[in-house]
Structure formats: structure tokens, C-alpha cells
Amino acid sequence: MTDTRAILATKRDGGELSEGQIRDFINGYVEGTIPDYMAAALLTGIFIHGMGDAELECWTRAMLHSGSTFDFSDLDKPKADKHSTGGVGDKVSIPLAPAVAACGVAVPMISGRGLAHTGGTLDKLEAIPGFRTDLDEAAFRRCLANTGVAFGAQTPDIVPADRKLYALRDVTGLVASIPLIASSILSKKLAEGIDALVLDVKFGSGAFLTDPERGAELGRTMIRIASSLGVPAVVWQTSMERPLGHAVGHVTEIAESLDCLRGAGPDDLRELVVLLGGEMLSLAGQEPNLAAGRERIAGVLDDGSALEVFRRVVTEQGGDAASLDDPGAFLPGPDEDVLVAAKAGRLVFRDVQAVGHALCALGGGRARLEDAVDPEVALTFEAQAGQQLAAGDPICRIHHRAGRGLERARALLGEACHTDPDAAAPAPLVMGSMAAPAPS
Ligand code: URA
Numbered sequence: 415m416t417d418t419r420a421i422l423a424t425k426r427d428g429g430e431l432s433e434g435q436i437r438d439f440i441n442g443y444v445e446g447t448i449p450d451y452m453a454a455a456l457l458t459g460i461f462i463h464g465m466g467d468a469e470l471e472c473w474t475r476a477m478l479h480s481g482s483t484f485d486f487s488d489l490d491k492p493k494a495d496k497h498s499t500g501g502v503g504d505k506v507s508i509p510l511a512p513a514v515a516a517c518g519v520a521v522p523m524i525s526g527r528g529l530a531h532t533g534g535t536l537d538k539l540e541a542i543p544g545f546r547t548d549l550d551e552a553a554f555r556r557c558l559a560n561t562g563v564a565f566g567a568q569t570p571d572i573v574p575a576d577r578k579l580y581a582l583r584d585v586t587g588l589v590a591s592i593p594l595i596a597s598s599i600l601s602k603k604l605a606e607g608i609d610a611l612v613l614d615v616k617f618g619s620g621a622f623l624t625d626p627e628r629g630a631e632l633g634r635t636m637i638r639i640a641s642s643l644g645v646p647a648v649v650w651q652t653s654m655e656r657p658l659g660h661a662v663g664h665v666t667e668i669a670e671s672l673d674c675l676r677g678a679g680p681d682d683l684r685e686l687v688v689l690l691g692g693e694m695l696s697l698a699g700q701e702p703n704l705a706a707g708r709e710r711i712a713g714v715l716d717d718g719s720a721l722e723v724f725r726r727v728v729t730e731q732g733g734d735a736a737s738l739d740d741p742g743a744f745l746p747g748p749d750e751d752v753l754v755a756a757k758a759g760r761l762v763f764r765d766v767q768a769v770g771h772a773l774c775a776l777g778g779g780r781a782r783l784e785d786a787v788d789p790e791v792a793l794t795f796e797a798q799a800g801q802q803l804a805a806g807d808p809i810c811r812i813h814h815r816a817g818r819g820l821e822r823a824r825a826l827l828g829e830a831c832h833t834d835p836d837a838a839a840p841a842p843l844v845m846g847s848m849a850a851p852a853p854s
Contacts, residue, residue: 425459515562531770618655620766663792
């Protein structure tokens, strides 16, 4: 049995942990024989000194195998998933998963809930009447087999090490560490039993890591670790220097996702769905290259087959598929206020996190996982980043509930964006990609 104090001392002094030490530590922590204060000491050592590649691979593998993992090898198609590091208005997964499935690649998607300024895919899907995300393993498997997609939540059996470690990092200020983020994301995604993984690493003021260089380092780390664990991964770095799409808020984000599934929708949302979906098809071997993958995804959005898959997923997960065709089903609440441009100029977002916080102030987000969200409050942007506006032009409609949080939301939106006659055009939505070097 490894001496836990020796493990802590090794990391405190900047050394590398052995495979045995890592396994003993993760198992002991999950079983409860290693207390939180010892785990916090180790995480602090990792936060300060980082981890070597071999060490991080062992750490991620130990987390991955700390609970049960899915095995969909009986499903006779490639399996792939996408993960985004999160942002404001990021509803890409909702149209992307059915579009990829319509092209023959299964998407077993375990998603999270919204926390702080970012929204969660599960909360957004639950804005569809009846839609259930608390699938047990049998229901998840059935949905995936019948439709090619399943949207589920992390259960207590999947990567329990991450549940405990993430909660501890959250309360001890130890979230923003590249090895800890990489192992947390990859252990959960690789537990889905996928053959390929596309990662959307956000940068900009609405992102979790605002600096693109830190995002690139996280991307390179995740690619190395995923490939050493046998799953090819590609990273795209995309901008959160503006909210994605026009809609921020649950029902409105479902409406916008449906627009995308009908071949329309805002350009930036479609661009990311086509790009990331095309990459999933190419990486999973379903299409020979990214260009062919993109063309295929654009085709299934335009011809209605992606929407048809989504309809089946909604039905399979207990939702009311007829609501998808009801023009009144996904409208925000009736109380509305408007934020207008104070002066003429280009619309500039200087703090996209504040947009997310404004939605939270209205009741559309949560500070703690147990908080309820109001799906009908929303922010609808009438103008996009870089657009020239005259004084008094509308920037954003604020859909509130009887004034709850309205004043705070208006103040936050005032911090989030303004108009500036001298502002430069915004940076492009997509910065670039990274992949593992081809084997020599
Ligand atoms: N998302 C995760 O799943 N884990 C992290 O550590 C950070 C973001």
C-alpha cells in the first residue's frame, strides 16, 4: 500500500508520480480512505508544478476507470463526440449531434448543466416539453441504437473520481489548471466508448480560459493524452469574444437550434455545426476529409434529414415532437425591455461573461447545481458584433419575468457591450485547428 504522505511530498517537491501511486491515490480518494484535505494538497501540487505526459496519461486513465465505462462495440457504426469548453449562447451540440447521426456516425453525448455564466445542453433540451435527460444505461443505449444519438447526464457510476475532484477543485480555487482540466474533460468523454473526439476550445472574454495561448496549450495537451489513450482527437479554437448566435436563454436557444436544423439559423451557429460536424465525420472515417464532411453536414441540415433524426431523439427521450412544429412553442416570456445603442458606432463586446451573468440575474442560470432555471427568460441580440448602429438602435431584447433581476441584467449588459465609432472589425469566429502528428 502506497504511503499517501509520500505521494503528497513527491508532488509538493515537483516530482513525478508513478503509475502505482496514481492508481492508489485515485482509488483511495473515490473509496473515501483518502480525505479531502489530502486530495486538496495533491491538487495544489499539480496546480503549481503541472504533470509530465506519462504521468498525466496515467492520471487520466485512473480517473476514466474509477467507475463504469460504456461499450457500444455492438453498434455497427463509428461513434464520435464533440466537447466544447463552454461559452455563452453555445447551443452547437443540439443541431450537431442529430446532423452527425444523420450521416451514419453515432453520438453518445454525455453533457453537463449550466453553471455560472455558461449554459448547459441538458438544461436547454429540457425546455422541450417532456424531454428527459435522466436516462439510465439501458434507455441511453436504446436511444442511441434507435436514433444514432443519446443526450444523457453524467451518472454517479461514470468517472466518480471527476465528480469528487471537480467539486473539490471548485471550492479550493484549483479549477484553472491545464492537466486537471484536460484529465477531467477526457476521462468523461472517453468513458462514452467513442472512436473519435472533436474539441471546441473557446477563447475570449466569454470563455473559461480567455487567453488563446492557454487554450492552445490545453488543446495540445488533450490531443496528446487522447491519442495515447487510443482515441484520435482534433481541436478547433473558436471565439467567445461574442455570444454565439442571436439567442441566449433556454427556449430561445431551442428555437435557434431548430432554425439551424431547418437549414437556416444564424450564420455563426451554422458555421460551427458544419465545421465541427464535418470534422467528426472525417475523424471517424465516415468521410475522406474535412471538406467532404462539411459538405455532407450542410446537406443533411438543408434536406431535413438532421431535423428528422432530432424528432426521433425527442420522442425517444420522452419529449413532445409535435412541439417542434408549433411556432408558439419556443417563445420567450411576454415581459420585454430593450437595450439600445447610446451612440452611433460598431457594436463591441468587451465582456461576454457579463452577458451570461445577465441571463443568470433574470433567473435563467444557476449559481449552484441545485438551483432551478427559468427557461423562458432570455436575451435576444438584434445586432451582431461589429455591426454599425445608429444611436437608439436596438442591441438586445431582454425577456424577463415581471421585472425580476431586470435592473441588474441591464447594468451587466451595459458592461458587456457598447458602441464605438472607432472600433476595429471583430476577429474571425474560427481561429484554427490542431491535430496529432500523423504516425511516421
Ligand atoms: N470542464 C470540465 O469538465 N472539467 C474541467 O475541469 C473544466 C471544464
